[in-house]
Amino acid sequence: MPGPPATPTRPLRVGVLASGEGTNLQALLDTVHGHEAEVVALACDKPDARALVRAAGAGVPSRVFPRDEHATREERDAAIAAWLGAEGVELVVLAGYMAILTPVFVGAFQGRIVNVHPSLLPAFPGIRAIEQAVAHGVEVFGVTVHLVDDGVDTGAILLQDAIRLPGTPTAGQVHDALRPLEHRLLPEAVRRAARGELRPLRAG
Amino acid sequence: MPGPPATPTRPLRVGVLASGEGTNLQALLDTVHGHEAEVVALACDKPDARALVRAAGAGVPSRVFPRDEHATREERDAAIAAWLGAEGVELVVLAGYMAILTPVFVGAFQGRIVNVHPSLLPAFPGIRAIEQAVAHGVEVFGVTVHLVDDGVDTGAILLQDAIRLPGTPTAGQVHDALRPLEHRLLPEAVRRAARGELRPLRAG
Numbered sequence: 001m002p003g004p005p006a007t008p009t010r011p012l013r014v015g016v017l018a019s020g021e022g023t024n025l026q027a028l029l030d031t032v033h034g035h036e037a038e039v040v041a042l043a044c045d046k047p048d049a050r051a052l053v054r055a056a057g058a059g060v061p062s063r064v065f066p067r068d069e070h071a072t073r074e075e076r077d078a079a080i081a082a083w084l085g086a087e088g089v090e091l092v093v094l095a096g097y098m099a100i101l102t103p104v105f106v107g108a109f110q111g112r113i114v115n116v117h118p119s120l121l122p123a124f125p126g127i128r129a130i131e132q133a134v135a136h137g138v139e140v141f142g143v144t145v146h147l148v149d150d151g152v153d154t155g156a157i158l159l160q161d162a163i164r165l166p167g168t169p170t171a172g173q174v175h176d177a178l179r180p181l182e183h184r185l186l187p188e189a190v191r192r193a194a195r196g197e198l199r200p201l202r203a204g
Numbered sequence: 205m206p207g208p209p210a211t212p213t214r215p216l217r218v219g220v221l222a223s224g225e226g227t228n229l230q231a232l233l234d235t236v237h238g239h240e241a242e243v244v245a246l247a248c249d250k251p252d253a254r255a256l257v258r259a260a261g262a263g264v265p266s267r268v269f270p271r272d273e274h275a276t277r278e279e280r281d282a283a284i285a286a287w288l289g290a291e292g293v294e295l296v297v298l299a300g301y302m303a304i305l306t307p308v309f310v311g312a313f314q315g316r317i318v319n320v321h322p323s324l325l326p327a328f329p330g331i332r333a334i335e336q337a338v339a340h341g342v343e344v345f346g347v348t349v350h351l352v353d354d355g356v357d358t359g360a361i362l363l364q365d366a367i368r369l370p371g372t373p374t375a376g377q378v379h380d381a382l383r384p385l386e387h388r389l390l391p392e393a394v395r396r397a398a399r400g401e402l403r404p405l406r407a408g
Contacts, residue, residue, distance in 0.1 A: 120327065120344055121342075122327055137360060138364060140324055161344065162346070164364070
């Protein structure tokens with residue numbers, strides 16, 4: 001005799017912000033989308049971002065918010081937050097979004113924004129993280145998924161993974177080596193959020 | 205017909221500085237000692253360091269340089285450097301040596317001192333590195349072997365390795381998990397030095 005049906009859980013409504021290729025968006029579309037989560041909105045700052053093509057291919061609504069159509073960064077961020085809010089977004093994923101978010105946006109989705117950063121934070125925050133790591137001469141490279149706060153890559157760590165690259169890899173080689181880690185960790189973070197487990201590993 | 209005999213290479217003369225258990229000293233005694241390298245001297249700052257017992261067990265000469273028998277840290281460091289120099293030490297290995305070396309010592313063995321540090325430098329330099337990492341909430345922990353310069357854990361990186369520890373490990377658990385990495389990386393660094401390859405991975 002079959003047991004009672006599993007409690008139907010509503011997929012988590014995810015909004016993605018991207019600026020470029022959108023490979024992390026694609027990783028979400030290929031894994032959690034349509035299962036634990038539903039990507040319901042893609043916001044881009046660049047009209048030629050390939051991420052827009054990927055969203056269209058998956059039937060995900062997208063909008064472009066170019067910098068020059070808004071008087072200030074705060075106004076743009078308010079417009080993005082308003083659209084995501086109207087779409088019922090519960091979790092925001094930064095998937096290669098190159099603009100720094102203002103407190104207007106961070107405050108609107110406090111504790112519900114995750115970013116993937118190509119270093120083992122707290123080492124090498126900010127831009128060109130891989131180039132920083134290569135210049136420093138490290139042998140272990142990695143990826144961090146973290147909550148976004150008002151600082152630059154300072155929010156609580158959710159997930160990390162690493163790879164040892166002996167020899168003298170170029171930044172491009174490190175970038176390629178880290179991609180699979182990003183594409184694994186980011187869906188895992190969304191799965192956790194869908195289960196209501198999106199919390200820091202430890203009190204930091 | 206056998207080929208010509210391999211060029212006999214003289215083992216690298218290694219001096220070790222330790223303060224406590226001496227497990228990294230033991231790792232050297234169990235691997236490179238008597239092969240690529242010869243541990244010819246152990247200097248301790250503590251008379252009750254178990255490292256002294258390990259050295260005695262392997263027939264390695266040791267000396268204790270207690271802090272209170274020298275007027276200043278510089279004088280103690282000069283005495284240690286003089287003894288290691290007299291023993292013909294070519295490479296100095298810091299194996300759990302808890303005192304900070306003064307420029308007197310670093311200058312005497314410039315570019316020929318290696319240290320093993322229980323973090324993925326440049327993250328978490330200085331004392332209580334594992335506790336720092338646990339408090340920060342990282343998921344990837346690691347070990348760095350680096351050249352010693354006049355800064356605190358700022359010298360060029362030679363080797364690194366990492367381990368992912370999901371969940372919420374205690375500092376003690378991280379410590380135990382990192383030990384095998386230390387015991388593998390430190391002998392590897394000595395092997396490289398014996399081959400004349402003790403150089404940073406990349407220009408930092």
